[in-house]
Amino acid sequence: MDNEAIKSATKLNPPTPYQAIEEGGVASARGFSAAGIYVGLKKKVGILDLALILADEPCPSAAVFTKSVFSAPPVIVSRKHLDGVSYGHARALLMNSGNANASTGQQGMDYVNKNLKHAAELLGCQTKEVLMASTGVIGLQMPADLLEENLERLISVASREGGNAAATAIMTTDTHPKECAVSYISHDPAFEGQEFRVGGMAKGAGMMMPDMATLLAAITTDAPLSPSLAYRALKTAVDISFNKVSVDSDTSTNDTCFFMASGKAAKDNTNFEEGSTAYLELLGALEVVCNNLARQIAADGEGATRLITVNVDGAHDALDADKAARSVANSPLVKTAIFGHDANWGRIAMALGKSGADFAQENVSINFLGLPVCHQGSPVDFDEEEMLRRFEAPEIVININLGAGSASTTMWTCDLTHEYVTINGDYRT
């Protein structure tokens, strides 16, 4: 990640310069260690499948969870541990791939409770200070005792350098681990000159389509935040990053994004106040990290060959902008056309038409890979050869102006390919 990309991505707090931390990840912030080991949840022997994010001591933590009626036991238990309000204190995050522990009923629930209790005993903290997230096959019971037998080893290998192993251990069909970390110097008079860090990891949503991805993410910071402010910051950042990947991350059975704030970078015990410069700086850093991870997820969708960025401007309001961008980003016809290097913008018009956003077709203009293709609802001739050349870019940018107002948004998705069908035609077996 270059710093130019970081700057341009920051909407929440533009003026602060954020620096990428080289090879940074979820354990880059002070006060955290991480680990990733192989315990046998994945079929392939030796592939990391169990991760731990460990705070030196229990610290303010928050989470956003799936809203699925089929929420998995780890989601249900973690939500309960965070007092049902999605924020509180946590010492450790346990994350596994290979099995989602979803649709597993009471047996799945007992499994999570038993293992989190065991982990807490090993760590010398309260059971409710251990949280969990799982991803993998749905409808399969977890192998008995497997986690319990491996928890001690997992904790023993946790280190400041363990972020990459942890990010690797939560992968499913991702082709590479996804990590990002930044640092910045505060200009808030109360924290002048102090350096803060935000780092994180995420697992790709497999399928870049609504409602079926499993998105797991863990973000840490050494900034001092109260639990409730940590939650508000997380919610703000997630809404404009992970929730803008066309994954509808709030709807799969296991989607979870954790956030822990150690406070270890602050020279005294004063927490950031909402609305303060220090808070806005942190929000910007969170946005940069979440955006970067979200784009990595979209670009690494199952079988994807292209990252697709959908920019909607001129919407009547933010909700309409989201509806329009989401409808285009979710359209299999748009996604297959891009896979086939076919600038079939009519499919974009079709997706906009059914989005539920309020606009008039004669006011809509569409720009595909920098070339105007539709002006005020009517086709514009374009150079097909030039368009084909532009399809070689790794990122396909679609700009849409609805001509109905001044709201805008950005969404990320990927193309829909043969490889996607291959992967998902035979995932479980």
Place this chain on the structure above:
Amino acid sequence: MDNEAIKSATKLNPPTPYQAIEEGGVASARGFSAAGIYVGLKKKVGILDLALILADEPCPSAAVFTKSVFSAPPVIVSRKHLDGVSYGHARALLMNSGNANASTGQQGMDYVNKNLKHAAELLGCQTKEVLMASTGVIGLQMPADLLEENLERLISVASREGGNAAATAIMTTDTHPKECAVSYISHDPAFEGQEFRVGGMAKGAGMMMPDMATLLAAITTDAPLSPSLAYRALKTAVDISFNKVSVDSDTSTNDTCFFMASGKAAKDNTNFEEGSTAYLELLGALEVVCNNLARQIAADGEGATRLITVNVDGAHDALDADKAARSVANSPLVKTAIFGHDANWGRIAMALGKSGADFAQENVSINFLGLPVCHQGSPVDFDEEEMLRRFEAPEIVININLGAGSASTTMWTCDLTHEYVTINGDYRT
């Protein structure tokens, strides 16, 4: 279509025996003729691309149209011709493939107006008595004069036997024309012993996914109906047939279903009354024809190898039943798993979980191809080899009980295959 299939499909009026008309179609009902010719809208020379359904004289007619904001000019003009209330009188339906005439602005609108006016002159009827529907590439102007030059020839070849040519001329990526017709003897005292017919044709929605299909259909009957009753009957039948194919047919740019009632089978001029036995009999016939065409469309989705039927029972209400069934039928992960013969029912649970339907996961049971896979929210062991054998069936049936009430519904879709990606990666070029 065998008569057993007809009987089982009839929900609206179970007791009436409907007989399939062999090789029947849109011109099987008395008072109609049809034609399909090649004019050059499709790239491949000689492939039929322009269809006509002609009533002997202007007759009560109705239509349901897409609700897309990007409604195509033929939709906008036809709606206007039906007095903005979607019913009135019509003499002729003009339907073309090869070009959707959508996103074509005022030029596209002028094109439709000019050609319908010309057709009306040739037919000696009012311009508003000619309706039009188009399907094909979006965002491309229609070739000037092409229709006008061919209208006279089109009208001259219309015949009672022209249904198959018409059904062929509206195909896009469909692999075969879709037709269906039935006859029945009325038991209504007012029409005792009289024979009525309902026939129709449809074009597949290409992609069996929400919001992007173009569904065109035309249904005719020789029963006597007022325009407004024709509309109500059509709406009732479409809601439980075409709208239950996972196509969200109310949302593409061109979706249109026409219905014309010649009244030619009735011995006097009395129209059916709403709620009468005669009306219910007709409704059942309409349902049978629309259901049959809908299932043909689902089974012939782009690249499809299997028809998928999703039955939802035990829903809290009809809306919840629809939400749950639609979410499963629209899930690319469910559809790719079925393509791969993988009984990954966890994806069904996931799709239900995000559907927005009201239920508790511990009350949900799922039956896949006749084998229980999930009982009360927990996995049920099943015989994988037996399941693989059952995947050889041409129709994959998923039964879901939400355990939340007594409402039910059925939806149809198809699997998602490599061939789908191939077709849609290179549709326009």
